[in-house]
Amino acid sequence: MSDPASRTTPRTFGFVNWTLRPDLDDDAPPTLHSFRCLTLTENDTACAAASEPSADPAEQQSWAFDHMRRNPEHTSYAEVIERPWVMWRHQGPA
Numbered sequence: 001m002s003d004p005a006s007r008t009t010p011r012t013f014g015f016v017n018w019t020l021r022p023d024l025d026d027d028a029p030p031t032l033h034s035f036r037c038l039t040l041t042e043n044d045t046a047c048a049a050a051s052e053p054s055a056d057p058a059e060q061q062s063w064a065f066d067h068m069r070r071n072p073e074h075t076s077y078a079e080v081i082e083r084p085w086v087m088w089r090h091q092g093p094a
């Protein structure tokens with residue numbers, strides 16, 4: 001054992017492993033999409049206008065078209081995706 005704590009712990013615990021995985025459970029939070037404008041303005045800073053996060057990617061693309069209609073030179077965007085992940089605890093080999 002390389003973990004110093006394991007040498008001083010008076011009781012023995014079974015190994016517990018954690019796995020980080022996308023949360024696909026029915027009650028998991030939704031995956032959210034948003035768009036952010038990457039267009040540089042005249043003073044070389046990003047416009048940074050962004051849509052509200054939504055579970056519907058098509059809604060976000062509508063936001064980008066609306067933004068470009070108001071700002072015809074703003075043609076560069078990033079999609080930001082928030083995907084729920086969860087730590088899953090399981091017993092490892094004894």
Ligand SMILES: [Zn+2]
Nearest residue numbers: 037047049074
């Ligand atoms: Zn913009």
